[in-house]
Amino acid sequence: MxxxxxxxxxxxxxxxxxxxxxxxxxxxxxxxxxxxxxxxxxxxxxxxxxxxxxxxxxxxxxxxxxxTVPEYRMNAVFALEPIEKANPKVVLLTIDDAPDKYALEMAKTLKELNAPAIFFVNGHFINSPEKEAILKEIYDLGFEIGNHTFSHANLTTLSQEEQKEEILTVSDKVEEVTGERPKFFRAPFGANTDISKQIAAEEKMLVMNWTYGYDWEKDYMSKDAIADIMVNTNLLVNGANLLMHDREWTNAGLEQIVKGLREKGYETLDPNLIETPK
CATH class of the missing domain: 1.20.5 (Single alpha-helices involved in coiled-coils or other helix-helix interfaces)
Structure with a gap:
């Protein structure tokens, strides 16, 4: 059991x-x-x-x-020509030696006028967090930032290594601040060299001088004088490449300049429509 x-x-x-x-x-x-x-x-x-x-x-x-489909091409005398059927009666506005004292105010004036431009910067002006913030604000307003070298030295007086440093340090700084490298290069005094052209080509920057500019001349260092000559010079032609600077009198006359050009039938060209090296 x-x-x-x-x-x-x-x-x-x-x-x-x-x-x-x-x-x-x-x-x-x-x-x-x-x-x-x-x-x-x-x-x-x-x-x-x-x-x-x-x-x-x-x-x-x-x-x-x-x-970024280009509509204009720069010619041998640094003016802009339509590639096909774009409006030929345009001018390109450029501001050199930025951001010194007036560049941000100039950018705001141009923004209010819906007038595109290239701000060519010098590296020695981007020497503090405050100046970097100004550069970023100009870029964020929609303006193209161009390379105008670090110290504004005459490149023909510098060695190849010095020229390289003058140019590349600015492109590096602009990219660091804005996230984009410059697509346009302007040598101080328009003094290009073989090495500066080579560096620009390697960096895919368009080498650009100008058609006319006056604001460094004593006779035009006032609001009315600079506004009058920029609009009424006989050098004003279709596609003209206008050189201006970060200066008190140019800043003061900028609105008059833009309105005067438009009264003559000129459109302010968007730099993004310009063909650059690929």
Whole structure:
């Protein structure tokens, strides 16, 4: 009798163990299934995010491609000519020696007038967090930032290494502050050299001098005088490349200059429409 009871108890224990083992296996399988589902969901979400990111990148690239189709080309005398059917009666506004004292105010004036321009900067003016902030604000207002060398030295008097430092330090600083390297280069005094042209080509910058400028001459160091000569000079032609500087009198006369040019039928050219080296 005892033997039968013992066998019966053993059978019950064995069945219980078997049931527990089966439950553990089922739980393990369920956990594995949930883990695999989570992994699968994670992979799907990751793939969806990648597709979304790629789509956004493609949209940005397409938008940039549309925005940067060149309509004008610079000629041998540094004026701008239509590549095909663009308006020939344009002028390009450029401001050198920025950001010294008046560049930000000039940028705000031009922004209010919806007049695009290139601000050619000198590295020695971007020498503090405050000046870096001014440069960034000019850029954020939508203006093109050009390279005008670090110290405004005459490049023809410098060694190749010195010229390289003068140019590249400015491009590096502009990129550090704005996130974009300059696409335009203007040598101080218009004194280009073989090495400066080579560096500009390597950096994909368009070497640019000018058609006319007057604000460094004594006779034009007043608001009315500079406004009058910039609009009424006989050098004003289609595609003229206008040179101005970060100066008190030019800043004061800037609105008159832009309005005077427009009264003569000239459109202020967007630098983004100018063909640059690829």
């Amino acid at each position: 005892r033997f039968i009871v013992t066998i019966f108890i053993a059978a019950i224990v064995l069945a219980a163990c078997s049931s527990t083992s089966t439950q553990k296996e089922e739980k393990k399988e369920n956990n594995q299934s949930l883990t695999e589902e989570k992994k699968s969901d994670s992979v799907v979400k990751e793939e969806e995010q990648k597709l979304e990111d790629n789509t956004e990148e493609e949209k940005v690239e397409e938008q940039q491609a549309e925005e």
